Amino acid sequence: MSTIPDNVLWPQLRPRLVRLAYRMLGSVADAEDVVQDAYLRWQAADRDAVRQPAALLHTIVTRLCLNELKSARRRRETYVGPWLPEPVVDTHETYADDLTLPLMLALERLSPLERAAFLLHDVFGMDFREVSDAIGREAAACRKLASRARDHVHAARPRFPATREQGMKLAAAFFAASRDGDMESLRSLLADDVAAYADGGGKVPATPHPVLGLAAVLERHARMAREFVHAPSVLIRHAMLDGLPGFITIEGGGVLQATALQIERGKVAAIYVTRNPDKLRHLNAAPGR
Structure with a gap:
């Protein structure tokens, strides 16, 4: 059972959850909507049964993003011209995870499950058991998904970037x-x-x-x-x-x-x-x- 009050837990986790949703969706507005939906679902959850609130919230956000990506991909099939992620102005606190715009475009070419496994494990540091719970696949399958995604992202990473x-x-x-x-x-x-x-x-x-x-x-x-x-x-x-x-x-x-x-x-x-x-x-x- 979680003993951390909402007025402490949610401000701590919300920026991280927005980052995850933005990296999944490439849209600031959609990320904010997903996290707000996750908060409402968290409010309705049985708190006595929740041992790891952070893991549960990451799972909720991930699954909402996977659902959103189904419709987002259909919208992008009819998008006029090149599609780019919404630009975010970097500060010392936001999105400091080494995922640049070209790497986000590389993620866009992955399947939603590959993207989720890579982000949750490689970027947000969750172990594969937690990733498995979040995306509904066996841990071994999650390892393979993350590995394939890692290869794509590595290939897109600039070899000689500027400071x-x-x-x-x-x-x-x-x-x-x-x-x-x-x-x-x-x-x-x-x-x-x-x-x-x-x-x-x-x-x-x-x-x-x-x-x-x-x-x-x-x-x-x-x-x-x-x-x-x-x-x-x-x-x-x-x-x-x-x-x-x-x-x-x-x-x-x-x-x-x-x-x-x-x-x-x-x-x-x-x-x-x-x-x-x-x-x-x-x-x-x-x-x-």
């Missing part, structure tokens, strides 16, 4: 060069195989397909630079977004935008631009940098 300071300096240089139309400076910042992804979700204008390769990305930014002359890009702040250096801006037409840069060997290897307003509502209250 936080190096990344923020490069992001500032990228912003200046791209907004000033300085294509030579921009060229010097980009990897030859750079890729750019823009998520507008069909709600605001965005490039509907990934832009691949140095020449194509430079051409796209040259067109954008001509647009900035008439509709300047306004910098709100530089920020770390899901573990990547980047910045938040207001673009033409008053569109809020988050740009995150994946750095590899001192060059920008990938550009992730989120413009879908449904994915940016939470950034208005995010702390500045």
